[in-house]
Amino acid sequence: MASRKADLAVVGRDQPRLDGAHKLTGRSLFTDDVVLPGMLHAKIVRSPHARARILSIDTSAALALPGVKAVITHADAPKLYVGIEQPLFRQEIVNYIGDEVAAVAALDEATAAEAAALIKVEYEPLPALFTIQDATRPDAFLIHAKAKGNIAWQQAQDLGDVEQGFAGSAHVRTDTYTTNASHNCYAEFHVAIADWSLPDKLSMYTPTQTAILFQKSLAGALRLSDGQVRIMNLNTGGGFTGRTSVRPHHDVAAVLSRKTGRPVKVRATADEEFIACRAGGEVKYTFRTGVSDTGQIKAFEADITFDTGAYVESQMIVLTLTSSYIHSLYKIEASRYSGRLVHTNNIPYYFHHGGGLAQMAFGLGQHMDALARELGMDPIDFHLQNGVTKGHTSMTGTFFGSCGLAECIRKTAKQAGWKRKYGKLPPLKGIGIGVGAMASGAKGVFKHDTSAAFIKIVDDGSMSLFVGLPDMGQSSHTAMAMIAAEVLGAQATDITVISGDTDIVPLDVGALIQRGTFNTGNAVKAAALDARKQLEVLAAARLGVKPSQLVFRDRQVYPKGQPDKAIPLKKIVYDTLHSREGRFVMGRGFYNSPKESGTMAYSFGAQIAEVTIDPDTGFVTVDRIVASHDVGRAINPRIVEGQIDGQVFSGLSQVLYEQTLLENGQVMNPSRLDYRLPRSYEMPKVEHIIVESIDPFGPFGAKEVGEGPIVCTLPAVANAVANALGEPVNEMPITPWKILQILGRRAKARAGS
Amino acid sequence: MTRQLITLIVNGDRYQVPVAPHETLLDVIRDQVALTGTKRGCTSGACGVCTVQGEDGRAVLSCLALAIEWDNRPVTTIEGVAGEDELHPVQKAFLEYGAVQCGACTPGLIMTAKALLDENPDPDEEAINEALAGALCRCTGHIKVKIAVREAIKAMVADAAAEDSHGV
Ligand code: FES
Ligand code: FES
Numbered sequence: 001m002a003s004r005k006a007d008l009a010v011v012g013r014d015q016p017r018l019d020g021a022h023k024l025t026g027r028s029l030f031t032d033d034v035v036l037p038g039m040l041h042a043k044i045v046r047s048p049h050a051r052a053r054i055l056s057i058d059t060s061a062a063l064a065l066p067g068v069k070a071v072i073t074h075a076d077a078p079k080l081y082v083g084i085e086q087p088l089f090r091q092e093i094v095n096y097i098g099d100e101v102a103a104v105a106a107l108d109e110a111t112a113a114e115a116a117a118l119i120k121v122e123y124e125p126l127p128a129l130f131t132i133q134d135a136t137r138p139d140a141f142l143i144h145a146k147a148k149g150n151i152a153w154q155q156a157q158d159l160g161d162v163e164q165g166f167a168g169s170a171h172v173r174t175d176t177y178t179t180n181a182s183h184n185c186y187a188e189f190h191v192a193i194a195d196w197s198l199p200d201k202l203s204m205y206t207p208t209q210t211a212i213l214f215q216k217s218l219a220g221a222l223r224l225s226d227g228q229v230r231i232m233n234l235n236t237g238g239g240f241t242g243r244t245s246v247r248p249h250h251d252v253a254a255v256l257s258r259k260t261g262r263p264v265k266v267r268a269t270a271d272e273e274f275i276a277c278r279a280g281g282e283v284k285y286t287f288r289t290g291v292s293d294t295g296q297i298k299a300f301e302a303d304i305t306f307d308t309g310a311y312v313e314s315q316m317i318v319l320t321l322t323s324s325y326i327h328s329l330y331k332i333e334a335s336r337y338s339g340r341l342v343h344t345n346n347i348p349y350y351f352h353h354g355g356g357l358a359q360m361a362f363g364l365g366q367h368m369d370a371l372a373r374e375l376g377m378d379p380i381d382f383h384l385q386n387g388v389t390k391g392h393t394s395m396t397g398t399f400f401g402s403c404g405l406a407e408c409i410r411k412t413a414k415q416a417g418w419k420r421k422y423g424k425l426p427p428l429k430g431i432g433i434g435v436g437a438m439a440s441g442a443k444g445v446f447k448h449d450t451s452a453a454f455i456k457i458v459d460d461g462s463m464s465l466f467v468g469l470p471d472m473g474q475s476s477h478t479a480m481a482m483i484a485a486e487v488l489g490a491q492a493t494d495i496t497v498i499s500g501d502t503d504i505v506p507l508d509v510g511a512l513i514q515r516g517t518f519n520t521g522n523a524v525k526a527a528a529l530d531a532r533k534q535l536e537v538l539a540a541a542r543l544g545v546k547p548s549q550l551v552f553r554d555r556q557v558y559p560k561g562q563p564d565k566a567i568p569l570k571k572i573v574y575d576t577l578h579s580r581e582g583r584f585v586m587g588r589g590f591y592n593s594p595k596e597s598g599t600m601a602y603s604f605g606a607q608i609a610e611v612t613i614d615p616d617t618g619f620v621t622v623d624r625i626v627a628s629h630d631v632g633r634a635i636n637p638r639i640v641e642g643q644i645d646g647q648v649f650s651g652l653s654q655v656l657y658e659q660t661l662l663e664n665g666q667v668m669n670p671s672r673l674d675y676r677l678p679r680s681y682e683m684p685k686v687e688h689i690i691v692e693s694i695d696p697f698g699p700f701g702a703k704e705v706g707e708g709p710i711v712c713t714l715p716a717v718a719n720a721v722a723n724a725l726g727e728p729v730n731e732m733p734i735t736p737w738k739i740l741q742i743l744g745r746r747a748k749a750r751a752g753s
Numbered sequence: 754m755t756r757q758l759i760t761l762i763v764n765g766d767r768y769q770v771p772v773a774p775h776e777t778l779l780d781v782i783r784d785q786v787a788l789t790g791t792k793r794g795c796t797s798g799a800c801g802v803c804t805v806q807g808e809d810g811r812a813v814l815s816c817l818a819l820a821i822e823w824d825n826r827p828v829t830t831i832e833g834v835a836g837e838d839e840l841h842p843v844q845k846a847f848l849e850y851g852a853v854q855c856g857a858c859t860p861g862l863i864m865t866a867k868a869l870l871d872e873n874p875d876p877d878e879e880a881i882n883e884a885l886a887g888a889l890c891r892c893t894g895h896i897k898v899k900i901a902v903r904e905a906i907k908a909m910v911a912d913a914a915a916e917d918s919h920g921v
Contacts (some may be wrong), residue, residue, distance in 0.1 A: 023856030024844040026790015026831035033789035187857035237857030238891050270795040319824045473855025473892045642897055644852040649894025672799035680895035683881035
């Protein structure tokens, strides 16, 4: 049974983040702050060509430079692969501007940089492929011999009778969209410190969303067992789906450390952030939807092609994610998906905030909006008519145990004044809606996707909670402490969360695809219940009631309905240990979704954006965002708002601002001055509506809010722009230039008529 | 490389440090004074995470300042902002209003906001916007940051009024 709000003492109340004071006073450690004894600094030599043959590498001048301790090239790590097809260093052919060719370790960064510049590499430039179109021409050369047609990976799926679905549709609409290359712009740059000075243990400090995947992939690549790799993720300065797998710099640090017998640090420079770490490539989408004349979706088809750049690593996940997305949002009986990753000589694709889904939603949301308009339907009614509901089981096998989609749509529309505004705004002012769904507690990384937790309670009543879930800023550790505190009748501030060291913390697949609150939260709840059971033995005997009648609340334990009989929790803990049995209180728990694969729950949302277009500059100002999200239960409401804010920012930034400008594989704007994000004064007012659908499987009914809101922002803003302009812009980002072209074309047409 | 000995006054403490001409204030504060609260980001003036306060209280991008020019000049870093047993009102407001997420930008934002309020205790919207424009934050969308800054102003104005009424 789900608890009522009034029964909860900790969960559902605002709790400032437990590590907040540390972060605010400069005491929080990030990887860049760590200095190990004897630590060296490394720099990577990268290809200046998009594709070229390496003729020779001369490292002699670099090695002769005082202070240089090691230089490594392909010869030092011939069998080392990052992911499945990217050798750590190229031997023969380089495949993109930024490709790793060599690396050097020296006493300090300046010497390392100087030495890197002294490494002479002779190249013979070769023709290269920069667009999906060129790479998929029948006569295009192959970037990797194994990837026929330069298709690195593909996935197709047919559910239901698609042909019949389209044949039976009264209207069929097809649209195409494009999203462009982008970058996550983390506040904390890519960095790793490897200490492999003893042969049987590699320790690595690095920011990550998932220490276990780093551990496994480093162990695999370096031929160590998992236990020989220790990952220490201190604070992680932003994740945004982009810090989920090992990158070349991690291996570079490890190999150099092995070779020199000293700790080695590699940190990306400002331009390397952009050159070596793309967070999204060009993607082309075609959506085709058939509907009845009353607006019921009969069939849906998506065809998506990703420019995956020079190498694939784990990007194929994006195909799985985008292939089933439609079924988490609408009730559909026939769907077809075909998706592919295409190799080019651009920077390898990785994930941008929203994991490929937010970017897909840019087009999908506009497509559905356009379809509704074509039918003369209000998009709100269209989404309400087709949206999934509680109790529905989708064609992909997902059961929706809770669903606040309709409630989100209605509440957002009401607060935004949709009925008053939609279709009634003056020219160049627009309003648009975006709806979305996001997995909570997804499974599919391993056969299990277990999250585990331990809790120990010492005799002064203070508690340490051990979790493998990282906190990249989403405040997951505070949420975990609140869940444990709720179960144990403690306060969140009584709990120290211990995390970030794979030698210490229990297993956790990590903070990806919105799984933390749901999976780790369930594990923490189980661990806290286990600890409570150990305390109940003594408490029940003292109070003369059955354990099931005990209430743990406000640092007290008492029989239900008799708070006057309360014994302090601390005393129960103390006496449990300080007895002849000497029982030390240690709870443990784990959670692995009972499903074979897929998702236990989905979070939902709806956002309405209002925009104004400046006819002179083409600049879009977002005036207001009303954001409504079904998070199951808000464990920590103000933090939930903050998660929504951050995603609204990132979403509108992606729609209107962000683009890694590539010219023949070269990043033209590799700096935070030239790669634009909204400044604080460009942010609109964000109004939050938190919908609590109380999920039957989530901890205290909670689902997630870590990645759901962003899938609503992109379509909401894009639809508002289309509404203001009177026509959609099908390519992201929607830059002022694109808008001026449309306005200019119209002015010309008017002048000519 | 020849190094020159300078005296750096950080949060009131004096440090004698040998600096090379090309070394930045950021490098010296982090690597020699060993205060790592001041973060290293773009090192090119584009992100604001390295912000400290100079002697006049003005915000300084320490990645763009040459250490050698800071001989005998006081610098305040994030470690010098909180009182002995209390956070600074700006820090308090950031904590309470949820303006901290990953924390990598946070020291820079606090220093930027504090520098603004030290110079102008009651800034209008435009002044706040101008001051914060160079401080990037990827996580919060700046929304709660601005709320926190406004709340800090309110708290500081109220504190000042309370002190006045006590006649001190
Ligand atoms: S480090 Fe980015 S502005 Fe100084
Ligand atoms: S809190 Fe993460 S960048 Fe600002």
